Amino acid sequence: MLTPTAVSHSTLHRSNHTLPVPPRTATRCSVCAMRHLCMPQGLTLDDLPRLEAVICSARSVRRGETVYRAGDPFDNLYVARSGSLKTVMAHRDGRQQVTGLRLAGDPLGFDGISTGFHTCSAIALEDSSVCIIPYQALKHLCRETGALQDRMHRLMSEQLIRESSQMMVLGSLSADERVAAxxxxxxxxxxxxxYSHAEFNLRMTREDMGSYLGMTLETVSRTLSRFQKRGLIDAQGKLIKIIDLEGLRHV
Structure with a gap:
């Protein structure tokens, strides 16, 4: 049986300063509202407590704090438990590129498996929390639990598909099509x-959206204004209301 002592300690950062590690809270996957997104199907009654022992804690992350930075040693995988985060990579000239938006139930940290170091940074877009999953302990459990191993493979495949789709968006769609997508x-x-599919708070700034979609801040703002004039959406700050879903799909 894996115990909470198997969990390695992580550091959360803000700007260039290391923050005190906040207290952890006990995590029970069986009562989590996001379990249908990240929990494997087919776990036995004996498997679930073992998984909860590995994912034994959640940690709060304040807006602007990082869960991990590019170059940090890879020890843990994470799952967004609440809130939202962005992943960011840095160009050689210092510019930053937003590479992903992670919502509750989404995994984080797969980028570190290959080299043993994270290649991007994960930053909270709002006050959020993440479940911490020590990778070595998880690998050990995957060898013993087929359903968990299958779920890991599915999560990694889904992330590859999402990244491939993003490449298609950047490479072949117009500005209007990118924002609509x-x-x-x-x-x-x-x-x-x-949650509501028609009304949501988009925690990304317009600048982050531009970085993610390969567009300037001005182009993002003009596109959203154009969609609003066409009656496709109503954008009031971070609050987005989709008024004409079919119209948006046909942009």
Missing amino acids: FLLDVSERNGQRG
Whole structure:
């Protein structure tokens, strides 16, 4: 049986300063509202307590704090338990590129498996929390639990598919199509989590959206204004209301 002592300690950062590690809270996957997104199907009654022993804690992350930075040693995988986060990679000239939006139930940290070091940073877009999953302990449990190993493979495959889809968005779609595809993606993912697909707070700034979609801040703002004039959406700050879902799909 794996115990909470198997969990390695992580450091959360803000700007360039290391923050005190906040207290952890006990995590029970069986009562988590996001369990349908990250929990494997087919676990036995004996398997669930063992998984909960590995994922034995959740940690709060304040807006602007990082769960891990590019270059940090890879020890843990994470799952967003609440809130939302972005993943960011740095160019050689210091510019930063937003590479992903992670919502509750989404995994984080797969980028570190290959080299043993994280290649991107994960930053909270709002006050959030993450479940901490020590990778070595998880590997040990995967060898003993087929359902968990299958779920790991599915999560990694889903992330590859999402990244490939993003490459297609950047390489072949117009500015209007990129913004529409992004809003539809967030809408669908909110629906999967039991939230409204038609009205949501988009925690990404317009600048982050531009970085993620390969557009300037000005182009993102003009595109959203154009969608609003066409009656496709109503954008009031971070609050997005999708008024004409079919119209947005046909952009």
